[in-house]
Amino acid sequence: MVTERGLQVLRAIVQDYVDTHEPVGSKSIVERHAFGVSAATIRNDMALLEDEDLIAAPHTSSGRVPTDKGYRVFVDHLAELRPLSTAQRSAISTFLGDPSDLDDLLVRTVRLLTQLTGQVALVQYPSFASANVTHVELVALDAARMIVIMVTDTGRVSQRLTVRPAGLQDEDVAVLRAQLSALVTGRSVRIGSERIEALRAAAAAGRSPLDEALLALASVVGEELDEFRQDRLVMAGAATLAKREHDFRGSIHPLLEAIEEQVTLLRLMSEMAADEHGLSASIGRENDAFGLTEASIIASDYEAGVGRARVGLMGPTRMDYPSNLAAARAVARYLTRLLEEDENHR
Known part of the structure; x- marks a missing residue:
């Protein structure tokens, strides 16, 4: 059982590791975060987190990094998403404003999300089987x-x-x-x-x-x-994988193959369980059945008149989950609003 302070220490380790890409030690946690306890107490908390397989030492005498399970607990216990800046919100309304049609809107959406997050952006087409x-x-x-x-x-x-x-x-x-x-x-x-x-x-x-x-x-x-x-995906940002290859423990080739084939990503995005806010995440080894153990996929639902579809991001497990989830949610909400307005005007 992880204590409340243990969760706070895990949160600090995830945030610092995402920011620095360096293993996190007890001394740096005490220096960077106001826990009000000694480094020895933080070391005890970290030992308990390691026993729970939430953090691990990448090599001897190093700090600790989150495991896939640790990222999962971190995402499940997110108290709030990091708010988007005024500039980011303005970019969403400007970039997605006045599209020529749905195809244009979804292409703009993935390009925008890649620019906002630096990750591979994915948008599901809504199912049009019931459209007239x-x-x-x-x-x-x-x-x-x-x-x-x-x-x-x-x-x-x-x-x-x-x-x-x-x-x-x-x-x-x-x-x-x-x-x-x-x-x-x-x-x-x-x-x-x-x-x-x-x-x-x-x-x-x-x-x-x-x-x-x-x-x-x-x-x-x-x-x-x-x-x-047919179910389809629009994607952008595959080049970001090469730029961030050092963030992956192994090869990025399975991710590139999934991008090229689409079927795997469509299945994964369709099967991800959403929370009460329409947000979902599938992290690292949770993607083993899809051959994507090196990646995390996060998504937010959007409404498209004839049904629900998803806006998502794919990247390394070492990603900024609060910011990426916030970006996906904000874009999904804007998509929903645009599609509702278009429906009302017809």
Whole structure:
């Protein structure tokens, strides 16, 4: 059982180790923190923390560093998050203000978070399976190319460059637009996708050129609807891993692979348990099943009309948890507000 002062000593060790990247000794704790007790008393507290596997000595006759378990206890006992500065809050409102669409907003979000924290930033796309398609447009660019555009009631916009069906006249484009709109507009992404599949399955032999064109474009629409339904991540800041490689005990290659593949990070972020404030953290060996024992991932939930998704950060276990959690939470709250305002204006 860790005493209240023991938790305060653990907090001091975590904070000092994050600040200095040097093992922390009892003398430095007494000098830097107002505990009002002797170095010998602090050494006794540290011995108890070591018995609980919350701190460890990286080598003989050194100070102590937090273990993964120690970071977990530290995060679980955070009394408050470090408040963002006025400049940081201003940066959030300025950088995320007036996005062109959801894709633009989420790209801006990860870039901002990386700048604020120096960590790899991750943002989950919300699930759009229940979103409704509000508009389908076909734009003929020339004799060989056209763009298929779709918009949902959540503000998601898809623009797909595709081949213009052979022999398709300009007057045929309006006919096909009306047919595709009748299939999916006003329906959920999931239902629209099912109706496209049903159209393709019912296609009969001996079709006219216009029917062939409809099927070809319907396939494009169906692929885009499937994209809407898939879980995706937007990421930024992978280069920060190389800059901070000395903060990792081992290789950063598993982290780079996870960034490239996305599937692992999507699973991990989806399975992390959130507290009553929508904040979550998965630290070091807690990520063993995902091959990411060298990393910590923290996240904050945001609301996106059709559901909940997460804003997160990935970095070494030696990270500034109070500041990073505060940044993720502030950005998540701003995202929620922007998406709610956009929903109200539609």
